[in-house]
Amino acid sequence: xxxxxxxxxxxxxxxxxxxxxxxxxxxGTAAEFGKFIDDETRKRRAVVRDADLKGE
Numbered sequence: 093x094x095x096x097x098x099x100x101x102x103x104x105x106x107x108x109x110x111x112x113x114x115x116x117x118x119x120g121t122a123a124e125f126g127k128f129i130d131d132e133t134r135k136r137r138a139v140v141r142d143a144d145l146k147g148e
Contacts, residue, residue, distance in 0.1 A: 094119070094121065097119060098119030098120075101117040101118070101119050102117065102119070
């Protein structure tokens with residue numbers, strides 16, 4: 093099922109609109125997505141901390 097979902101997301105019908113918006117469709121496992129989110133959160137948290145940004 094994962095492979096089929098990946099093929100569907102790679103189709104031109106679904107990729108056209110996201111590409112127009114500067115996004116890119118990609119496939120992967122839930123674990124890979126979770127790792128991506130964790131990595132990005134860690135990076136953004138460091139930027140906020142280093143810039144000493146505070147929420148309003």
